[in-house]
Amino acid sequence: MTEEEKGVDLLNQLEHILESDPLIDEVGFIHPSQFFILNEEAGGVLPSSNHHLLQSEDGISSFWNRDHKLGISIDILLPLYRAAKNAFMAAIAQYKAHGNPSVKEEKSGDENISCHLESEVMKHSRALLLLSSDFGTAWNSRKLVLSKKQDLSMFMDEFLLSALVLSYSPKSEQAWSHRRWVIKMIAGNYTYLQEVLGKESELVEKIAEKSKMNYRAWNHRCWLVFYMTGEQVLHELDKSRSWAGLHVADNCCFHYRRRLMLRILECSCYKQDPNASSGYNIEIYRVWKEELDWNKMLIERYIGREGLWLHRRFLSLCWIKHFATDGGDLSCHSELKTDANHDISNFLDNEIQYVHSCLAIPSDDFEDVETQAVFSATYILWLTKQMYECEGIELQQKQLIRGGELKILLKKHRPEKSFLWDSII
Amino acid sequence: MKITALLVMKWQGDSIDPVILANACDVSQFGYFQRSGAKEFIVFVGRTVAKRTPPAQRQSVQHQEYKVHSYNRNGLCALGFMDDNYPVRSAFSLLNKVLEEYQKNFGDSWRNAQADVTQPWPYLNEALTKFQDPAEADKLLKIQRDLDETKIILHMTIDSVLARGEKLDSLVEKSSDLSMASQALCALVLLEEYSIHCESFSTVLVMPRHTLAQKYLSVDIGIEFELLCCQTDLIVALEADVLQAGKENQPVLHHIIGLQEEDESKGLAVHGGNFLGKSY
Numbered sequence: 001m002t003e004e005e006k007g008v009d010l011l012n013q014l015e016h017i018l019e020s021d022p023l024i025d026e027v028g029f030i031h032p033s034q035f036f037i038l039n040e041e042a043g044g045v046l047p048s049s050n051h052h053l054l055q056s057e058d059g060i061s062s063f064w065n066r067d068h069k070l071g072i073s074i075d076i077l078l079p080l081y082r083a084a085k086n087a088f089m090a091a092i093a094q095y096k097a098h099g100n101p102s103v104k105e106e107k108s109g110d111e112n113i114s115c116h117l118e119s120e121v122m123k124h125s126r127a128l129l130l131l132s133s134d135f136g137t138a139w140n141s142r143k144l145v146l147s148k149k150q151d152l153s154m155f156m157d158e159f160l161l162s163a164l165v166l167s168y169s170p171k172s173e174q175a176w177s178h179r180r181w182v183i184k185m186i187a188g189n190y191t192y193l194q195e196v197l198g199k200e201s202e203l204v205e206k207i208a209e210k211s212k213m214n215y216r217a218w219n220h221r222c223w224l225v226f227y228m229t230g231e232q233v234l235h236e237l238d239k240s241r242s243w244a245g246l247h248v249a250d251n252c253c254f255h256y257r258r259r260l261m262l263r264i265l266e267c268s269c270y271k272q273d274p275n276a277s278s279g280y281n282i283e284i285y286r287v288w289k290e291e292l293d294w295n296k297m298l299i300e301r302y303i304g305r306e307g308l309w310l311h312r313r314f315l316s317l318c319w320i321k322h323f324a325t326d327g328g329d330l331s332c333h334s335e336l337k338t339d340a341n342h343d344i345s346n347f348l349d350n351e352i353q354y355v356h357s358c359l360a361i362p363s364d365d366f367e368d369v370e371t372q373a374v375f376s377a378t379y380i381l382w383l384t385k386q387m388y389e390c391e392g393i394e395l396q397q398k399q400l401i402r403g404g405e406l407k408i409l410l411k412k413h414r415p416e417k418s419f420l421w422d423s424i425i
Numbered sequence: 426m427k428i429t430a431l432l433v434m435k436w437q438g439d440s441i442d443p444v445i446l447a448n449a450c451d452v453s454q455f456g457y458f459q460r461s462g463a464k465e466f467i468v469f470v471g472r473t474v475a476k477r478t479p480p481a482q483r484q485s486v487q488h489q490e491y492k493v494h495s496y497n498r499n500g501l502c503a504l505g506f507m508d509d510n511y512p513v514r515s516a517f518s519l520l521n522k523v524l525e526e527y528q529k530n531f532g533d534s535w536r537n538a539q540a541d542v543t544q545p546w547p548y549l550n551e552a553l554t555k556f557q558d559p560a561e562a563d564k565l566l567k568i569q570r571d572l573d574e575t576k577i578i579l580h581m582t583i584d585s586v587l588a589r590g591e592k593l594d595s596l597v598e599k600s601s602d603l604s605m606a607s608q609a610l611c612a613l614v615l616l617e618e619y620s621i622h623c624e625s626f627s628t629v630l631v632m633p634r635h636t637l638a639q640k641y642l643s644v645d646i647g648i649e650f651e652l653l654c655c656q657t658d659l660i661v662a663l664e665a666d667v668l669q670a671g672k673e674n675q676p677v678l679h680h681i682i683g684l685q686e687e688d689e690s691k692g693l694a695v696h697g698g699n700f701l702g703k704s705y
Contacts (some may be wrong), residue, residue, distance in 0.1 A: 028458030031606035037461055069457045167456065210454050212490040212508075246426050246559070249509035301559060302512055368513065 007083030010062060010076055014084075014127050022160075023068045026167040027130055030071045035061045042066055072131075081131045088124040092141045095121050118145050126161060133169035139178050146182075152189070158182045159196075163203065170211040176220045187227065194232065197224050201236060205243055208252070218252035222259045230267035230280065233260050237287065241294070248298055251307040258314050261291070265322065285323055291315055296354070304368030309375040316351060317386055320344055348387075355380045359409060374413050377406045381424060426510035427454070428557055429491065430467045431519075431549050433527055434475045435535050437500040443475040444538050446501075447527070447546040449553045462607040467506060469602040470583065475502045477586045483517060484578040486586055496520045501527065501535060513577065515562040522565060523552060 001009070018024065030038070064071035072080070095117040122145060125138040132138075146154055159182065165175045179200070186192055204221040208214055225233065237260045244253040264284055292315050299308045358376040363369050407425045411418045430450040436443035450467055452460045470493060474486055478497040486493045494505045494516045503520040526548055527535070556562050580586050583593055597603060 026457050028456055030458050033604060034458070034461070034606045037604070037606075038458075041461070071458055210456070247510055248426075301563065302510075303514075 003079055004083070007079035008087075010080045011083040011087060011127060013063060014072075014080065014130075015123055017063060017065050017070065018126060018130075021065060021068060021070075024065070024070050024164060026069045027164055028069070028071050028168060029074050029077065030064065032061060032073055032075050034071075035064060035073070038064055038071065070130075077131065081128075084124060084128040084131060088121070088128045088138060088141075091117065091120040091124050092137070095141075095145075118149070121145055129161065129165055130168075133165045133172040134174045136174055139174050143178070143181060146185070152186065152192070155182050155186055159199075166203075166207060170207050171214055171216050173216055176216050180220065180223060183224075183227070193227065197227055197232070200224055201240075205240070208247075208250070212250065213252075215252065218256055221256055225259050225263050228263065230264065233263050233267065234283065234287065236260055237264075245294075245298060248302045248305050248308060251310070254307050254311045257291075258311070261288070261314075261318070265318070288315065288319060288323060292319065299372075304371035304375065306371075306375055309379050313379060313382055316347075316383055319347065320387060344387075348383075351383065352380055356405075359405070370413050373409060377410050381406065385424070426512075426557065426559060426562075427451075427508045428505060428511065428519075428553055429454075429508070430471070430504075430506040431523060431553050432467075432471045432475075432504040432506075433523060433546075433549070434471065434502045434504065435500060435538055436475050436478075436497065436502050438480055443472050443502065445471075445541040446531075446535050446538060447542065447549050449545065449549040451553055462604075465603050465607040469597070469600050469607075471504050471506075472600075472602065473583070473596060474586060475504060477588075478502060482578070483576075484580060484586070485513060485516075486580040486583055488583050492516070494520060496524070498524055503527075512562070515556075515559075515566055517577065518565045519552070519556055519562065523549065 062073050062076045064073075095114075098114055098117055121141055125142050128135055128138045142158065146158065158178065162175045162179050165172060169175065183193070183196060183200070186196070201221060201224060204217045207217050211217070225236075228236065237257065240253065240257065240260075244257060247253055264287070268281055268284055292312075295308060295312050295315060299305070299312070302308065355376040359373045361369050361372070403425050407421050410421045410425075414421075429452070430448070432445060432449075433447040434443040434445055445468070448468070450464055452463045452467075455463045470488065474484075474493050474495050475497070478484055478495040480497050480499055483494075483496045486495070490509055492507055492509065492511070492513075494507060494513070496503050496517060501524055503523045505516050505520055507516050527546075530546075530548070556565070587593065587596075
């Protein structure tokens, strides 16, 4: 067998496996020596009727398929990839050459050919994408075929394929953007959309667990927020809280929460009717307060985490802008009047007090107490500057005096920025 | 916050490799095919770090997004592989507790251990699950108010733990803890530490040079290769998608390449640009 024929043979084997096991959810590339270990772990070689180890003629192990997992030996990758690419390029060229299945000529022969060409393109592009996640042409050819067919179940299949690609390449931008394209295509279909959005969110969380610092995954999740309704957003905020609490080092999840909260604010602005919206507004107020308290709890538990302090900056500033008033028109929000935290001055006092309590903790071997002190100092500085610049609110004298303390602390722990401290405080 | 592994080892400060006394691992977050490699890697890194943690010292080594915390108390060493979310103070409290429990249960019998113990220690497995919960870790902190006065040394990479002149990839090659497959995986991990380009490529394949002995480089004319790293024995190359316009665009197709071993004279250290080789 020549190299090329071997490649084609491998491609056929791969496509056969994909056809026979549509529930494959994970792809991996394995070193030849791993076949033995995998077989052992799977409890020895099974009787031949249960083929899970495929070999080519010269006895080289190529594929491993069991429990809906697919392993491809790295030894065969090069010929396999070449064959897949050639097959795909040929298929797409033929498909395009055949032209659009036109309405005027409904010859049955023609339809059969175009159906066949479509399935060839889909088949080969699928195999190719499992080897090369960012092959833009392959993704686009699938989009081309799908946009002509407009078949809902085929759209759903795209989710399966892209999830499979993401299993070995979680940061593949092409795979993520393909999912977004599919969502836009089915956006007209409301019932499906809500379900899909929920599942997308869960998928991102699952992938973020396995692959840290995955900006693209979180970016995708933020994009979904645009399609969510007000109620769904509140629900998401609640659902994702426990994950965020366990992953405080990951700023992405807090950034996502901020995105959700901004959407909540947007949703409330659109509701013109005060009676109808007051229920929602009270809900938002409660959610915000909860978030502030929860954030404080995390800051106390996980000392010295910058992400948490940054989140607090966002929460505090929005609180001051939207929720706290100086006792002005609260006519329609009687339930809120009784809350002592409701005015700005009180809120600020509380924050400053809290910051000073962070500064007072004695240092020990772990260094994070100092970091906590620095973050709390910069937090309160930032907040007071923002309030002054955005809201024109000036601090009372007593609050200014304590600025001297902050300056000393910051100069001690961050001496490289002492010029900055001098100019701000 | 996640604990991936807890290990107890014996190392008395001499030249003998540390011996594993207990090992609890949770590799479920890794892909199906990476799990056995991950376990081997944990053992390898554990041994390497333990061997360089002198008695009565605490240190933390940062490795990608994980931290390896190590505490050696009179020859009995506890290690924890935790993620960035796990507070350092809780981590060391936990290691302290593990050592106490070990002494309680096994007394001083560990001093005679010569070979790795393969029997699991139930307490360690339970601790692995129990202390993933921050509330439990908090409780631990309240009890362990009096940690010793020794300072914790933080290392930003595994390399900084090694003595001068030691290189991690040579340790990888010599180590009997890692199978061939894991050595390849290890190489990938090392590469990510040295290369800033990895983020932009969706798949990177690496093979140690000695395994490529029988293979040949086949290159189609016109395809650009970028040799990311010629780090001692590692070669990585990626194939850019010729159909995508412009190098700045989303790369890449992955790839695997073979090299003709005898051709050292050709000088394969090419950074960017075209490489026109013979096709086989």
